[in-house]
Structure formats: C-alpha cells, structure tokens
Amino acid sequence: MEFSYQLYSARNEASLDDTLKTLKSLGYSQVEGWGGQFGDPAALVQSLKNAGLTMPTAHMGYSQLEDTDAVLKIVDAVGIQTVYCPAPPSEEFRNGGGDWQDFAEGLARMAAAFKAAGKGFGYHNHHWEFGKVNGKTPIEIILDASPDLQWEMDLAWVVKANEDPVAWMDRLGSRITAIHVKDIAPAGEALDEDGWADVGQGTLDWKKLLADAKAKTRATYFVAEHDKPSDAIRFARRSMDALKGYGA
Template identity: 80%
Template sequence: MDFSYQLYSARNEASLDDTLETLSSLGYTQVEGWGGQFEDPAALAQSLKNTGLTMPTAHMGFGQLEDTDAALKIADTVGIQTVYCPAPPSEAFRTGGGDWQEFAEGLAKIAAAFKAAGKGFGYHNHHWEFTKDANGKTPIELILDASPDTQWEMDLAWVVRAEEDPIFWMDKLGSRITAVHVKDIAPAGEKTDEDGWADVGTGTLDWPNFISQIKAKTKARYFVAEHDKPSDAIRFARNAAAALKGYGV
C-alpha cells in the first residue's frame, strides 16, 4: 500500500511538470489525476515518466465519462487503472434535487464498460451523498446498490462533514471501498481562508486510528492526500507526505 497526491490540490500551480518533480522529491511515487488534465494524455504520460511517477487512479466528471470509449483511451494512454467519478453531474444534486437513482444507473453502465476493458471504476463522495430519501436510503447506497462493479473512493473528511461516522460506513460497505482521500479538518473557526480544511496531521481527525481501521475493514489500495483549497499546495504536499510516512502508510 502506498500514498498518493490528488493533483486537483495543486490546480493553481504554474507548472504541472515542476509540481510533479517536487512531489517526487518529497517521496511520492503516485499521483491521482483530475479531468482538467487530460487534454493531451500522451504529454501527461511523458511528464509522469520523466519524474518517475505513476497515476494509478484519476477523477473524471460524469459528462467526460459518458463518452466512455474516449475515457478508456485516456486511461490506457496515461496508465490509469481505476477512474472515480468525483461528484454528481449538476448543481441540482447538491441542493436537494437531482435523480440519484437515474445517476446511479448511469454510473453502473460506465462501470460495466470499464470492467469489460479490464479497468476499475467507482465514485468519490462529498457530503451530499448521505441525505436519506423517503425510503431511508442514502445516495451513496443507491450508487453502490446499482452495480457490484461500482467501487467507492471514500473521502473520509467529507463523511465527517456530513455528520456521519466513517467507521460505521466502513463496517457497512468496506468491501466496496478501494481508495480513501486523506484530508484533515481544522478546528472550528480556523483556516477559514482554506474553507476550514487543514493539512493532514494538523487538524482534528484521528488519522492514525482511521488508517488502522481502513486497513482492517476495507479493500483500500490507495491513500490519496487531498486538500480542497490549500493556500500553498506544496506546503500541503510536504506536510501530508511527512504525516502519512509517520502513520506507516
């Protein structure tokens, strides 16, 4: 098991190549890509090769994934093994609307195509996926119930922000969790310029315990460091790498 870095955290850095070189120097061997980086997959693959990094996982938006053949071609070119849809396809889902069942079925079709191509496919949560419907089902359950081939990349801090217990969900659906986003939450009222997120190991989450629980209760292969709004992406990368090494990841 190894740790990775979600490159969305460094989306405001001037040079992707410089960022990859820095991540490699900090001890990262893997990164997780995101949809905005795939305009030139061959160039991206070369940049990764130049820095000795691999990209076993990536995020692609639902709209991008609907052209499944093109998404799979990107994955083949870059060397991506598993793609996670990072969010629902429209603002309606985030404000209480949106048809989660229809979305889940759409994800299931993509999962089937990825499986047929020898690739993994899954979904990454925020907090929207934990509001129960009239039948007592949460969107994350609808998504995973729609296909046994849809995996779950648990963003643990967003589960906490949804006022849910990550351990409960590991116990319930741990066999579906194949990656975990590692981010931290600042104490109340702090880091407001970073939307209340904190560098891994500097916030309020008990990551040493969570990591041991993840290893025991899930099938997670990847611990992916992420910060949604770092004021300094390299500072975050440095702190996250040090923390994850200290946790024995």
C-alpha cells in the same frame, strides 16, 4: 503503504512538471489525475515518466465519462487502472434534488463498460450523498446499482456529513477501494482554506483511521487531498511528514 496525491490540490501551481518532481522528492510514488489534465495524454505520460510517478487513479466528471470509449482510450494511454466520478452532474443534486436513481444507473452502465475493458470504476463522495432519499442514502443508491461500482471514500467529507466513517467501513468496506486522506481544521480556523487542514494539522486521528481502513476495507490507494490549500506544496510536505510519522 504508498501514498498518492490528488493533483486537483495543485491546480493553481504554475508548472505541472515541477509539481510532479517535487511530489516525488517528498516521497509520493503516485498521483491522482483530474478531468482538466487529459487534453494531451502523451504529454502527461511523459511528464509522469520524467518525474518517476505513476497515475493509477483519476477523477473524471460525469459529462466527460458519458463518452466512455474516448475516456477508455485516455485511460489506456496514461496507464490509469481505476477512474472515479468525483461528484454528481449538476447543482440540483447538491441542493437536495436530483434523480439519484437515474444517476446511479448511469454510473452502473459506465462501470460495465470499464469492467469489460479490464478497468475499475467507482464514485467519490462529498457530503451530499448522506441525506436520506426515500429511506436510503444516495451513496447506498449508487452502490446498490451495480456490484461493479467501487467507492473512493472521501473520509473528511463523510465526517462533514456528521457520519461515522468507520461505521461505513464496517458496512461497505468491501466496496471501498480508495481513501481520500484529508483533514479538517479546528472550528474557526483556516477559513481562507475553507476549513480544511494539512494532514496531521487538523482534527482527524489519521493514524487510527489508516489502521481502520487497512483492516476494514479493500482500499489500495490512499490519496492526500486538500480542496483549497493556500500553498499546495506546503500541504504535500506536511501531509507526507505526518503520514511517515504514523508509520504508515
């Protein structure tokens, strides 16, 4: 199993080039980009090449994705295979409001354009997508909007929503094409890091969860992520050490 690294976790590092080379040295073969990194696709391609890494997946925000033609040019230039929208487009959705059906239909239109271009497209969850809206969860509303919409399961956020991620794998595993590998610190710990932990340092049984994901989903990308690490390289190193220890 190859592991990727969500570069948003290293957004505060001084040098992208140095970060990429360090990630390669730690055993990562891939990285997942995020919207703020695509201002100069040619330079990004060169940085990836210099480090010996690929970027098969990326996060791009909904407003950026609305110019689908421009995004697909970036995707082609960088060699990205699948783009995931990382969140709803406004705070309204995150506070219990927002028109999830309209949002889902917008994502479905984007998915159609990506499919026509030979690329994959999907959605990445937080915890907002698991409160019922007229009897359905937003994640169900989104995936029901088009069979072409994929799901990048941020498993720790599913747990934060008080949901069982394995039960969701059983229900919708055929739609899950990527997993965010993230850990949750014990209660009251790592408060300066918003309660997140390096993989293997937290409360989630990632050895079992990786086995479940391989057995129950279509996931081909396993992306280490920490939303607010105090040391992005420490997170990368500890997480890869743990993942190697699991025999993954």
